[in-house]
Amino acid sequence: MTLDNLVQPIDGWSSLGYNRAAPEELLIRLLDIDPGFLWRQDLPAVVLDAAAAHPDRNVRGRLVETRHELTADQWNRLPPSERGQGVGSPACLLPARSPSAAG
Structure with a gap:
């Protein structure tokens, strides 16, 4: 049996996303069922x-909420209105301006 044969979600499947042994393909398919596992900080880049x-947009929003250190390419895939200010976002990479630097 392959993942392609599995069409209907089964009760409890969303918890599989927290299993570190779950294959990448399964994690990607689970995004359609429940993206709650995106809070895991050890997810493979392909899942991100x-x-x-x-x-x-709920899946993309959850990704931003989790504050993963996304690559610039991953941030650029998000619509501009959904990019937020997560860790690793282009806005977070800019140096902070000191109050004395304000004109």
Whole structure:
């Protein structure tokens, strides 16, 4: 049985996203069921890529909320209105301006 044969979600599947042994393909498919596992900080880059490009804005929003250190390419896949100020976002990479530097 392959993941392609699995069409209907089964109760409890969302918890599989927290299993560190779950294959990348399964994690990507689970984004459609429940993206709650995106809070894991040890997710493979391919899963973060899939979340950044996911058609559901709730999945992309969850990715931004989790404050993963996304690559510039991953941030650029997000619509500008959804990029937020997460860790690793281009806005976070800019040096902070000191109050005395303000004109």
